[in-house]
Amino acid sequence: MSDEKCEIVFVYGTLRRGGSNHFRMAQARFVAEGTVRGGLYRIDWYPGLVVDENLGPVKGEVFMTDAGTIAELDDFEGSGYRRVRIAVVVGDGTGVGSVIEAWIWEWLGETREDQRIASGDWLDES
Numbered sequence: 001m002s003d004e005k006c007e008i009v010f011v012y013g014t015l016r017r018g019g020s021n022h023f024r025m026a027q028a029r030f031v032a033e034g035t036v037r038g039g040l041y042r043i044d045w046y047p048g049l050v051v052d053e054n055l056g057p058v059k060g061e062v063f064m065t066d067a068g069t070i071a072e073l074d075d076f077e078g079s080g081y082r083r084v085r086i087a088v089v090v091g092d093g094t095g096v097g098s099v100i101e102a103w104i105w106e107w108l109g110e111t112r113e114d115q116r117i118a119s120g121d122w123l124d125e126s
Contacts, residue, residue, distance in 0.1 A: 005066070005067065006065065007064070007065055007066065007103060008031070008062060008063070008064055008102040008103065009062070009063050009064075009070070009102055009104070010036060010060050010061070010062050010086065010088045010103070011025070011060055011061055011104075012036070012049050012058050012059065012061075012104070012122060013046055013047040013049075013060075014045075014046050014047075014122070015073070016123060018123055019122070019123065020045075021076070024072065024073065024076060025063055025065070027065060027068070028063040028064065029064045030061060030062075030063055031061075031064055031090075032062045032091065033059070033090070034060060034062050034089055034091070034102075035059055035088070036056060036088050036089070036104065037051070037053045037054075037055060037057060037087075038050055038052045038086075038106075039055040039056070039116055040116065040120050040122060041111040041112075041115040041116055042115050042117060042125060043080075043107065043111075043115070047107075047125075048080070048081070048106075048107025048109065048111065049104065049105075049106055049107055050106065050107055051106050057089070057120050058120040059120050059121040059122075062088060062100070070083075073105070074105075077105040080107065081105040081107055082105070083103050083106075085101050085103060086101070087099050087101060088102045
């Protein structure tokens with residue numbers, strides 16, 4: 001990562017460690033595992049997350065990265081997603097979590113309940 005301002009992102013699908021697109025996170029630094037509130041849906045070979053305080057938790061990972069990587073991820077996610085800020089609960093290893101704010105890419109398309117991933121963990125499904 002360069003010396004420019006760091007950004008915090010939360011990834012929940014193929015960008016996670018072990019995911020098919022994790023290579024896109026090569027310039028990012030893993031920070032912690034975390035959860036957000038929302039519904040996680042199988043869209044195709046990839047997931048979509050819809051922010052919803054009444055659903056969740058959705059499991060994912062927090063990374064620090066730079067503006068260049070953010071721009072690349074915006075391009076990768078495309079017009080089916082929008083980048084928004086969200087509260088992420090990050091565990092500290094003691095069972096107590098702290099809340100941080102991070103960018104996520106929220107799915108904008110339609111979803112069906114039969115597409116919902118009940119576990120909230122894409123890696124359980126893929």
